[in-house]
Amino acid sequence: MSNPVYLALDLPRLDAAIALAQKVRGHIGGVKLGLEFFCAHGHHGVHEVAKLGLPVFLDLKLHDIPNTVAAAMQSIHVLEPAIVTIHAAGGRAMMEDAKAAAGEHCKVVAVTVLTSLDDDDLAGVGVPGGAHDQALRLADLAQEAGLDGIVCSGHEVGAIHKRWKNGFFVVPGLRPDTGHTADQKRIVTPAAARRDGASVLVIGRPISRAEDPVAAARAIEATL
Numbered sequence: 271m272s273n274p275v276y277l278a279l280d281l282p283r284l285d286a287a288i289a290l291a292q293k294v295r296g297h298i299g300g301v302k303l304g305l306e307f308f309c310a311h312g313h314h315g316v317h318e319v320a321k322l323g324l325p326v327f328l329d330l331k332l333h334d335i336p337n338t339v340a341a342a343m344q345s346i347h348v349l350e351p352a353i354v355t356i357h358a359a360g361g362r363a364m365m366e367d368a369k370a371a372a373g374e375h376c377k378v379v380a381v382t383v384l385t386s387l388d389d390d391d392l393a394g395v396g397v398p399g400g401a402h403d404q405a406l407r408l409a410d411l412a413q414e415a416g417l418d419g420i421v422c423s424g425h426e427v428g429a430i431h432k433r434w435k436n437g438f439f440v441v442p443g444l445r446p447d448t449g450h451t452a453d454q455k456r457i458v459t460p461a462a463a464r465r466d467g468a469s470v471l472v473i474g475r476p477i478s479r480a481e482d483p484v485a486a487a488r489a490i491e492a493t494l
């Protein structure tokens with residue numbers, strides 16, 4: 271079985287990001303490039319990271335009208351990402367058009383509820399039912415739209431997996447211990463997320479900000 275850990279390369283410098291990935295590559299299955307990376311380094315940065323030969327996950331969380339999202343998907347074809355994210359809150363038509371515009375070999379997954387939000391945050395933006403119900407509702411919509419899977423927290427992945435047996439589930443908000451949650455609110459351990467059905471485990475700061483990133487990545491791998 272391949273390593274489910276995708277390292278989030280949320281670092282401001284391209285050379286530092288590549289050096290980190292190079293260092294821990296024996297203990298991860300791929301790299302995740304998000305907004306911070308893409309806004310700073312664009313296509314050039316993705317091409318440079320791709321030279322490492324690891325699968326590239328473009329976490330761009332696209333969210334706009336269907337035509338704009340489909341055009342953005344076409345513009346990133348050339349980067350040959352293994353996985354791309356969009357927001358499920360963009361609605362069914364947006365998700366359908368994004369999937370249709372994606373390359374054959376690219377998984378399109380929809381973010382349900384960000385792991386940095388809790389029930390109070392959702393109530394604050396007019397979603398009264400809580401993160402769990404909202405994640406399940408948006409996962410159902412993503413499945414109806416023909417996506418490959420969704421992004422959710424480890425709190426919901428078990429329940430969503432039961433409803434969508436062959437779905438592809440990306441789980442961020444992972445902490446090997448409860449010490450440094452930072453801005454994440456719905457966290458679980460990597461082992462718990464994997465046990466409950468996560469296909470991909472997204473891990474950033476617990477590795478990238480560790481005193482010894484290789485030891486941190488190795489320790490996480492040993493728990494899986």
Ligand SMILES: O=c1ccn([C@@H]2O[C@H](COP(=O)(O)O)[C@@H](O)[C@H]2O)c(=O)[nH]1
Pocket residue numbers: 278280304329381383384385386421422442443444454472473474475476
């Ligand atoms: O709901 C979400 C969706 C995406 N992310 C991204 O995952 C990593 C997590 O980084 P950590 O340092 O391990 O907290 C980061 O790139 C986010 O943009 C998420 O956390 N939650």
